[in-house]
Amino acid sequence: MPPSDDITEDETGFFLYDLDSLKQHLSLLMQQDVIKLWFAVKANPLSRVIQTLGQQGFNFDVASQGELSQVLAQDIAADRILNTGPAKSKSQMKGFLRQGVRTFVVESLNQLQWLNQAANELSCRPQVLLRVQLQWQEGEKNPLGGNEVTAFGLSCDEWQTIKVADFSALNINGLHIFQWGNMLSNARMFELWSQMVTPLLTLAENLGMNLEVLDLGGGLGVDYLQTEQGLSWPTIINDLAIIKARAGVSELWLELGRYAVAEMGYYVTSVVDRKQNFQQQQLVLAGGINHLLRPAITEQPFPVAMLRESTATPCYFDLHGPLCTSLDKLGTLALADDVGVGDQLVFGLSGAYGFTESMPFFLCHQVAAEYVLQQGKIEQVRAVAPASWYLR
Incomplete structure (x- = not known):
C-alpha cells in the first residue's frame, strides 16, 4: 500500500492498518x-x-x-x-x-x-x-x-x-x-x-x-x-x-488472532544499503526485528514488495535490519533487481504479531509509528517515538 502525504517521510518504519478491509473481513466471519x-x-x-x-x-x-x-x-x-x-x-x-x-x-x-x-x-x-x-x-x-x-x-x-x-x-x-x-x-x-x-x-x-x-x-x-x-x-x-x-x-x-487481523496490516521501511557478500545480494533496512520480530522466531518471513513499480527481473535478497545481531533478518525474499538505497519496502500480513511482538528497545532505535486507514482517510494513532521516551 503506497504511503500518503499524511505519513512522515523520515520515519524508520511504520505500520498501517486498513480498517475498512478489516470490517469487511470480520463481517464475513460473523455470518x-x-x-x-x-x-x-x-x-x-x-x-x-x-x-x-x-x-x-x-x-x-x-x-x-x-x-x-x-x-x-x-x-x-x-x-x-x-x-x-x-x-x-x-x-x-x-x-x-x-x-x-x-x-x-x-x-x-x-x-x-x-x-x-x-x-x-x-x-x-x-x-x-x-x-x-x-x-x-x-x-x-x-x-x-x-x-x-x-x-x-x-x-x-x-x-x-x-x-x-x-x-x-x-x-x-x-x-x-x-x-x-x-x-x-x-x-x-x-x-x-x-x-x-x-x-x-x-x-x-x-x-x-x-x-x-x-x-x-x-x-x-x-x-x-x-x-x-x-x-x-x-x-x-x-x-x-x-x-x-x-x-x-x-x-x-x-x-x-492472525486469521482475524493479519491481512489488514502493512509494515513499511526503507533500504539503507545494498551490497553483495559471498555472492549473496543483501539489503540493509532501516527497520528489522526491532519492528518485526516474528521472522526470527518462526523462520517465516512476512511477504514483501517494493512500493515503486519496476519491470526489472526479480532477484533474491537477504533482508537485514539495523540491529547488531545476526538474528536481525527478515528473510530471503525476491525483489526487483533494481531495488536500491532509499527505496521503500512494504511487508504484508503485518496486522498481527507486528508492533507489540517486536523488540524495539535494543540499540535504542525509533519506536515505529502506527496509522489506520478508515473511510478512505489515513490517521496517525501513535507517532514515531525516539528512544528518549523510555530511556532513564
Whole structure:
C-alpha cells in the first residue's frame, strides 16, 4: 500500500492498518451461527483495531492486566471478555473479578483453587473452562508446542485428580484445548479437532462435569510464505458443525488472532544499503526485528514488495535490519533487481504479531509509528517515538 502525504517521510518504519478491509473481513466471519468468536488481543491490541472488532460483534481474549485495561478502555463490556494465560495469580484473578470479568480459562490446580477462593470472597460465580493439554504420537514443530509439553494447561491425568463439585463457587462447564498455530490445511485441522473430542468427553465425564462449552482456541493460519495454500472459511464452519455435534456441546468457541487481523496490516521501511557478500545480494533496512520480530522466531518471513513499480527481473535478497545481531533478518525474499538505497519496502500480513511482538528497545532505535486507514482517510494513532521516551 503506497504511503500518503499524511505519513512522515523520515520515519524508520511504520505500520498501517486498513480498517475498512478489516470490517469487511470480520463481517464475513460473523455470518454463521456455529461458533462464538473471540479475538486474541495479543495479536494486535491497538485501540482502533479493538474498536472495529467490538463493533462487528467479536468478544475478547485477554491474557494480562494491560490487555484487559486496553479492552475496557474501548467501552467493551466486561462480560465480553475471557481471561486466558498460563501465569494467573490469585491477586490477578481477583482483580479481574472486581473489574467484572466472569469467564476464565484455568490452567493449573492452583489457579482453580485460587479462583474458587476469590469468587467466594467476592460473592460471585464465574464461568470456568479447564485448559487441557493432549499428546499425539506424531510430533511436529509448532509455535504453540504441538506435541511438546508446555506450560499451557494440564494433561487429562492431572485434571482427573479433582472433582467439579468440590469448587462450588465456580461454574466449571467447559474445556479449552489449543496446541497448534498457523495451520493452513483444512483437512489437518479437522483431523486434529476430531482427535480431541473423545479424550475431552471422557475427561468431562470423569470430572462429573456438565460439558456445555468447548473452546478450540485458534491456530487458523495465514500464508506468510505465499505458497497459495490457505484455509477455506466455509469449510471450517462445516467442519466445526460436525465437531460441535460430536461433542454434544451447546457452544463452540474459537479465539482468532492472525486469521482475524493479519491481512489488514502493512509494515513499511526503507533500504539503507545494498551490497553483495559471498555472492549473496543483501539489503540493509532501516527497520528489522526491532519492528518485526516474528521472522526470527518462526523462520517465516512476512511477504514483501517494493512500493515503486519496476519491470526489472526479480532477484533474491537477504533482508537485514539495523540491529547488531545476526538474528536481525527478515528473510530471503525476491525483489526487483533494481531495488536500491532509499527505496521503500512494504511487508504484508503485518496486522498481527507486528508492533507489540517486536523488540524495539535494543540499540535504542525509533519506536515505529502506527496509522489506520478508515473511510478512505489515513490517521496517525501513535507517532514515531525516539528512544528518549523510555530511556532513564
